[in-house]
């Protein structure tokens with residue numbers, strides 16, 4: 001049975017976790033004193049976000065940006081521009097700390113602070129993605145308490161579903177549909193080869209075709225600091241073109257997909 005509005009066959013959301021420096025600082029507070037390390041995140045705000053916005057404009061599509069509160073405080077002009085271009089802003093924690101590393105009290109504090117910051121830019125934030133896609137035993141309860149419409153964190157489906165005993169819609173993700181496992185280089189261990197864009201495009205296209213045939217939802221997770229290199233954006237440009245070439249594909253924001261399931 002078709003689950004999408006207007007007889008569309010498949011729903012697609014292009015999502016960007018706008019971490020900037022926060023991911024390195026949350027990992028190790030000492031990184032605050034390492035401008036070289038932080039510059040990897042600065043690139044996301046300084047260069048990548050404008051290039052991504054240009055690409056989305058070229059394709060006339062709306063995307064969802066999951067933004068940590070600290071990123072919005074550090075780069076308010078970028079967030080304002082994202083909102084002005086019609087994209088969705090959603091919650092990615094305040095400090096980019098995994099909920100599993102926080103007490104229930106601190107997890108709620110982090111969430112409330114993130115919402116306060118983001119809701120200076122948009123009237124209401126409806127979506128949540130954990131900074132690690134990982135939930136603590138309290139996360140779902142807190143999302144329910146703070147009236148989130150959707151979560152985009154779980155890997156147990158290819159279609160949205162409702163979390164048990166809540167009204168929260170899950171928009172499932174997967175490591176294969178994330179730029180980080182393919183492109184992230186870890187300078188601490190040097191144990192990973194950086195993929196070529198074409199090899200990633202092959203994976204994303206094949207998985208998209210599979211989800212399209214099954215009438216599911218295709219939620220692609222990217223990070224400005226990773227996907228935002230020129231040669232990778234060229235691949236993303238081609239990939240968006242490939243998705244658009246499939247008739248009856250609904251490319252929209254996570255919020256719109258979640259709303260269609262309530």
Ligand SMILES: [Zn+2]
Nearest residue numbers: 017019023131
């Ligand atoms: Zn993140």
